Amino acid sequence: MRKLSKLLLTLVFALSISSTSYAVTVASWGGAYTESQKLGYGDPTAKKLGIPINWVDYSGGLSEIKAQKAAGKITWDIIDVFAMDTINGCDEGLFVKFDFDKDFPAAPDGTKASKDFFTSMPSDCAVGNILYSWTYAYNDKTIGSNKPKTIKDFFDTKKFPGKRGIYKSAMHNVEMALAASGTKPGKGGKNIYKKLSKAKGLDAAIKKVEALCKDPNGGCVFWSAGAKPPELLMQGEVVMATGWNGRFFNAEVGEGAPLKQVWDAQGLDYQYMVVVKGGPNEADAMKAIAQMTSTEGLAGSAKYIAYAPWRKSSLKVIEAGEPWYKDGKTAMMTQMPTHPNNTKSYILIDPLFWADNGSEIGEKWEAMKSGL
Amino acid sequence: MSSETQQILTTDGIPLEVSLKKVERRNKFKAFLLVAPLLFFLLIVYISPIIGMLFNSVDDRMVTNALPKTFVAMEKWDGKELPSEEVFEAFYIDFQKLIEEEKEGKLSTQLNYEKNGFKSIIKKLRRKSKSFEEGNYKEQIMAVHERWSDVEYWRAIKRRAPSYSYSKYLKGVDMYQNQEGKFVQVEEDRRIYKKLWVRTLKIAFYVTLFCFLMAYPIAHLLATLPMKYSNLLMICVLLPFWTSLLVRTASWMILLQQQGVVNDFLVWIGLVADDERLVMMYNETGTYIAMTQILLPFMVLPLYSVMKTISPSLVRAGKSLGGTPFTTFWKVYFPLTIPGIGAGSLLVFILAIGYYITPELVGGASGTLISNMIAYHMKYTLDWSFASAMGLMLLAGVLAIYWVYNKLVGIDNIKLG
Known part of the structure; x- marks a missing residue:
């Protein structure tokens, strides 16, 4: 008996060592999103390369990886991050700098990787993953006959009394507030950022949100996890909530919830992946990330969630394969944040603006929140 | 009685007092060994992190070591108007060294805490400084971005000169130390x-x-x-x-x-x-x-x-x-x-x-x-x-x-x- 347990112990120990020594660990945002990544390109990549891929959840920010590095025990290989964090993490020396065309495969038609992605990367450490969008949604069953259509309606508590669910940090909230006060976004939201970089414009934006939150007919519920906005809407805790379009799509199409999205002045944003410098399995991580962000890899994730792939060539794959959604009957292209119907008025979230001004805006934002 | 009292000896011939002390010391040592694990545990998981935190909160050597020449050149600068060419040149030399060591990003993060807006202008400076010509660095740096000709940004750099500072504690009560060394409150809409x-x-x-x-x-x-x-x-x-x-x-x-x-x-x-x-x-x-x-x-x-x-x-x-x-x-x-x-x-x-x-x-x-x-x-x-x-x-x-x-x-x- 004793021998047996000893044997078992050794076995468990050996297994735990071997499983950590060759698997690649990817940290992502959890929920429907991680699910789409895992099924869309994680599992196919693992199968093709013979490298097991583990998925762990985190809630954004660089603190965890910074702490792992400080403690000398890095457990993540690849992280799914915001644009701002690729800049900050690259500056801190946390991530591997890519040699883009060498590290990432070309499109099937031979277009170089750097030309196949929509725009250039915000930092040398980033590779594009998906484009997603900050939109707002409402519960179609409870909103009444008059439906919200514009970004102004989100702030209109007379027409639509009730609380609003908004993201807990300033990002996208201030852009949205300016657009709702009548600033035309301009090409990719240029006008918005011009105004926000002046103290006057920023203060006006924060005041606008404050007014909404202090309004007795309005009020704010702050969310942090992407799964929360659809939940808040379905519980009736709020009448409208901002959120990520893929999460709303998942609730609406995947789970049949009566939610409707409004695309006016949507905040279009990119999501990136990075490889951790000195991670447990850097070499395999580089192979895995190249495979996951390949043309068919990125197209694969769009089968499960309405986020647009970063590669132009992946969009072609989806278009040719419609209806692309996993249920076999929903067309994906019209659900994409990049579809012409959805980009009539949009703001392209500016990562450099946020890397520069994030902490100052954050202070003002928190000061506003603490006075609510 | 005479001053030299007869010492009491143990059977081994050692004075009793010494022998007793020895036993006592051994007992004390044993007692210490008993509590030692707990003591070490407390030291490692409790005391040392607190000391580490204290150190972390005042340590500012990263910036001090990153810009050594700049800070020497800045000593003479009164902080009223834009610094002289000398400071700009020193900054340029320090900055080139940082680029070589790939540390300019870390510097930009630190300076961005002090004053927002440093991130992008340091990135821009890194790109542009490759094609700088020798001499007249003041003009060349200022041409990179308008913020480089804003004296506030240079004051922010100077504030980070000391290796250790208590400015974070002041920030914790919504205050800061201004140019004249006075403690003042931050603007009203930033007091949290x-x-x-x-x-x-x-x-x-x-x-x-x-x-x-x-x-x-x-x-x-x-x-x-x-x-x-x-x-x-x-x-x-x-x-x-x-x-x-x-x-x-x-x-x-x-x-x-x-x-x-x-x-x-x-x-x-x-x-x-x-x-x-x-x-x-x-x-x-x-x-x-x-x-x-x-x-x-x-x-x-x-x-x-x-x-x-x-x-x-x-x-x-x-x-x-x-x-x-x-x-x-x-x-x-x-x-x-x-x-x-x-x-x-x-x-x-x-x-x-x-x-x-x-x-x-x-x-x-x-x-x-x-x-x-x-x-x-x-x-x-x-x-x-x-x-x-x-x-x-x-x-x-x-x-x-x-x-x-x-x-x-x-x-x-x-x-x-």
Whole structure:
């Protein structure tokens, strides 16, 4: 008996060592999103390369990886991050700098990787993953006959009394507030950022949100996890909530919830992946990330969630394969944040603006929140 | 008697005194060995992180070492107008070295904490500085971006010259040291921390008060009921204590939300109209309710253990001497429970002041405490030195409360059982 347990112990120990020594660990945002990544390109990549891929959840920010590095025990290989964090993490020396065309495969038609992605990367450490969008949604069953259509309606508590669910940090909230006060976004939201970089414009934006939150007919519920906005809407805790379009799509199409999205002045944003410098399995991580962000890899994730792939060539794959959604009957292209119907008025979230001004805006934002 | 008293010797011929001391020393050493693991444990997991935090909060050598020449050149600069060519040249030389070592990104992060806007202009400078010509660096740097010709940015660099600074502590109370070395408050729309300190203390105080008001009768009941009932009651008190904190907080969310159980019930009995459901979550009320329930056992248990030791004959004696029920309670029973009240209050207050997860989940904006702000700087701005400074301020606050308590009531008067 004793021998047996000893044997078992050794076995468990050996297994735990071997499983950590060759698997690649990817940290992502959890929920429907991680699910789409895992099924869309994680599992196919693992199968093709013979490298097991583990998925762990985190809630954004660089603190965890910074702490792992400080403690000398890095457990993540690849992280799914915001644009701002690729800049900050690259500056801190946390991530591997890519040699883009060498590290990432070309499109099937031979277009170089750097030309196949929509725009250039915000930092040398980033590779594009998906484009997603900050939109707002409402519960179609409870909103009444008059439906919200514009970004102004989100702030209109007379027409639509009730609380609003908004993201807990300033990002996208201030852009949205300016657009709702009548600033035309301009090409990719240029006008918005011009105004926000002046103290006057920023203060006006924060005041606008404050007014909404202090309004007795309005009020704010702050969310942090992407799964929360659809939940808040379905519980009736709020009448409208901002959120990520893929999460709303998942609730609406995947789970049949009566939610409707409004695309006016949507905040279009990119999501990136990075490889951790000195991670447990850097070499395999580089192979895995190249495979996951390949043309068919990125197209694969769009089968499960309405986020647009970063590669132009992946969009072609989806278009040719419609209806692309996993249920076999929903067309994906019209659900994409990049579809012409959805980009009539949009703001392209500016990562450099946020890397520069994030902490100052954050202070003002928190000061506003603490006075609510 | 002569001064040279005969020394008492042991059988080995060693003086008894020496021998005794030796044994005593050996015993002391053994005793020390017994506590040594605990001592080392405390040193490693408790004392050293605190020292590390203290160091982290004042350490600013990264910037000092990154720009050595610049800071030497800046010594002569009075900070009134833009610095001279000499400073710009020194900055350029330092910066080139940083690019070689790939450290310019770290510098930009640090400087961005001091003044927002450094990130992009340092990135731009890195790109442009490759094609700089020799000489006249002032003009060339200023041509990269308009912010480089703003004196505020150069003042921000100079402020980071000392290797150690206490500026993060000032920031923790919404203040900073201006150009003339005076302490001034930051602009009104950026003052957060003082408000949060006051709110944290206020919430901790009220949570302690509510806990006391609820726990006192419960503990009294527990201590006086016959064993078979009190055991059951005790389990009721302890059961939530054994449940995970997250589970308890989440169940409060289900109870308190606008479409939640409590509101549904109130609507059902007709106390509240359907469209006027009470807002009990994502605000201060939620924080009060959830924290009071979660911390209640910490008040009940010390009170119970003290009340258990109070002999019922004391109260009877008071009554037989002619005291009304209230007088006997107030004059006899209550004073005897003070050690328990002290222990419970101190426990609850100290736990409440550093509470994080419950306010984060049910507190909303108006129920946020200072610990949520520390987490925010740990997680999102990555300004760990500022987070360390605030953590230490919180620790100092707790120690101060402990000290005041010791002066007022005396720490020996605390009883946990």
